[in-house]
Amino acid sequence: xxxxxxxxxxxxxxxxxxxxxxxxxxxxxxxxxxxxxxxxxxxxxxxxxxxxxxxxxxxxxxxxxxxxxxxxxxxxxxxxxxxxxxxxxxxxxxxxxxxxxxxxxxxxxxxxxxxxxxxxxxxxxxxxxxxxxxxxxxxxxxxxxxxxxxxxxxxxxxxxxxxxxxxxxxxxxxxxxxxxxxxxxxxxxxxxxxxxxxxxxxxxxxxxxxxxxxxxxxxxxxxxxxxxxxxxxxxxxxx
Amino acid sequence: xxxxxxxxxxxxxxxxxxxxxxxxxxxxxxxxxxxxxxxxxxxxxxxxxxxxxxxxxxxxxxxxxxxxxxxxxxxxxxxxxxxxxxxxxxxxxxxxxxxxxxxxxxxxxxxxxxxxxxxxxxxxxxxxxxxxxxxxxxxxxxxxxxxxxxxxxxxxxxxxxxxxxxxxxxxxxxxxxxxxxxxxxxxxxxxxxxxxxxxxxxxxxxxxxxxxxxxxxxxxxxxxx
Ligand SMILES: Nc1ncnc2c1ncn2[C@@H]1O[C@H](COP(=O)(O)OP(=O)(O)OP(=O)(O)O)[C@@H](O)[C@H]1O
Ligand SMILES: [Mg+2]
Numbered sequence: 001x002x003x004x005x006x007x008x009x010x011x012x013x014x015x016x017x018x019x020x021x022x023x024x025x026x027x028x029x030x031x032x033x034x035x036x037x038x039x040x041x042x043x044x045x046x047x048x049x050x051x052x053x054x055x056x057x058x059x060x061x062x063x064x065x066x067x068x069x070x071x072x073x074x075x076x077x078x079x080x081x082x083x084x085x086x087x088x089x090x091x092x093x094x095x096x097x098x099x100x101x102x103x104x105x106x107x108x109x110x111x112x113x114x115x116x117x118x119x120x121x122x123x124x125x126x127x128x129x130x131x132x133x134x135x136x137x138x139x140x141x142x143x144x145x146x147x148x149x150x151x152x153x154x155x156x157x158x159x160x161x162x163x164x165x166x167x168x169x170x171x172x173x174x175x176x177x178x179x180x181x182x183x184x185x186x187x188x189x190x191x192x193x194x195x196x197x198x199x200x201x202x203x204x205x206x207x208x209x210x211x212x213x214x215x216x217x218x219x220x221x222x223x224x225x226x227x228x229x230x231x232x233x234x235x236x237x238x239x
Numbered sequence: 240x241x242x243x244x245x246x247x248x249x250x251x252x253x254x255x256x257x258x259x260x261x262x263x264x265x266x267x268x269x270x271x272x273x274x275x276x277x278x279x280x281x282x283x284x285x286x287x288x289x290x291x292x293x294x295x296x297x298x299x300x301x302x303x304x305x306x307x308x309x310x311x312x313x314x315x316x317x318x319x320x321x322x323x324x325x326x327x328x329x330x331x332x333x334x335x336x337x338x339x340x341x342x343x344x345x346x347x348x349x350x351x352x353x354x355x356x357x358x359x360x361x362x363x364x365x366x367x368x369x370x371x372x373x374x375x376x377x378x379x380x381x382x383x384x385x386x387x388x389x390x391x392x393x394x395x396x397x398x399x400x401x402x403x404x405x406x407x408x409x410x411x412x413x414x415x416x417x418x419x420x421x422x423x424x425x426x427x428x429x430x431x432x433x434x435x436x437x438x439x440x441x442x443x444x445x446x447x448x449x450x451x452x453x454x455x456x457x458x459x460x461x462x463x464x
Contacts (some may be wrong), residue, residue: 076370
């Protein structure tokens with residue numbers, strides 16, 4: 001589903017990604033962990049070209065990520081959920097969800113609204129459809145953001161620390177939605193510090209440090225017996 | 240000091256008419272300015288260096304030279320550009336509004352640019368990650384939010400332009416200041432007249448600023464961050 005070969009990314013002189021190789025299979029849930037500044041977000045953002053890779057090859061769903069046309073085609077198939085929600089504040093929850101299907105996929109209004117309401121129902125927010133984001137809690141906003149990404153019917157979902165900006169009591173409701181998605185067979189790449197989530201639904205964990213993949217493996221196995229000293233040090237701090 | 244207010248009071252009907260004209264000229268100029276300003280702001284933020292440079296040149300010229308000079312320049316240049324051998328009736332109104340519109344376009348471009356750039360980057364990233372093209376993201380996500388934020392500075396621009404419209408007297412446009420001046424030439428009572436004219440401007444600018452803060456409150460309701 002995703003194939004990344006020798007991906008490099010520099011910001012000016014700062015080399016953030018130093019040669020990433022990674023394959024993600026259909027329906028696989030890959031959890032990316034690593035210390036702050038290790039390049040996790042940058043890696044994720046390269047996958048839908050919010051960042052322009054310096055070099056390397058990325059193929060998503062059989063489409064190489066090079067020309068501008070491909071980029072828009074890819075972005076339609078790859079949903080992304082951000083740490084800070086990034087809901088459109090001038091639109092209600094349902095308007096947030098239906099905007100992209102209507103103007104990008106040209107879904108007609110009634111159909112888009114129907115899909116939108118189903119998705120809000122799925123994330124447990126059908127009663128909040130007509131609320132503006134500033135009237136929603138962080139957890140609710142993030143669930144709307146997930147519904148908004150799903151409305152494009154993506155084949156892949158990218159999650160970048162989607163629970164880090166939330167109050168502790170709201171983390172669970174967002175993770176629950178993500179777990180549901182994983183069980184339904186969505187292909188997911190998830191940057192998170194939630195090790196419980198990694199254990200429960202992760203098929204594979206990738207440990208990133210200093211712009212390279214230090215270690216990867218099956219979650220329980222890797223958390224129990226990390227091989228790389230950097231992984232050991234990192235895990236001992238957060239487990 | 241012995242002031243004779245009668246002449247000023249008698250002139251109120253004329254001044255009322257002139258005030259309305261002043262408002263109309265300013266409103267049309269701002270409308271032109273908003274269109275030009277939006278285009279120039281987008282050009283200013285364009286990926287193309289040439290487009291950007293053109294916008295910067297325009298903005299710098301109209302902000303860096305006196306409006307009075309621009310009014311004369313447009314007044315004398317427009318007939319050449321449009322190949323008018325004889326000037327249309329009331330040509331000075333056309334030239335005056337055009338000059339003010341071009342001028343305010345430069346200021347409004349900077350207002351819009353600041354408004355667009357004040358919108359969190361996460362907004363356009365969210366839009367682009369949903370597959371929207373740059374233009375769609377601008378139209379549906381960024382500009383609606385930016386418009387709300389530029390209402391106060393746009394209001395200030397309207398007020399500044401209303402005051403500057405007195406410069407149009409130089410090409411014999413019968414706006415407020417010009418009308419006052421003509422009456423003074425007849426009555427030789429400059430002080431009551433110019434106090435009255437000043438009050439007219441003051442009332443208009445106050446009303447506009449009230450209206451702007453009302454609009455701001457009404458539209459700002461759902462704006463967070
Ligand atoms: N747009 C940018 N311009 C310059 N430097 C950047 C930019 N984005 C990220 N960086 C730098 O790249 C490095 C990696 O950042 P990145 O956000 O990918 O790390 P991360 O692993 O996601 O960290 P965190 O856990 O804190 O989110 C950091 O040193 C950061 O300062
Ligand atoms: Mg990050």
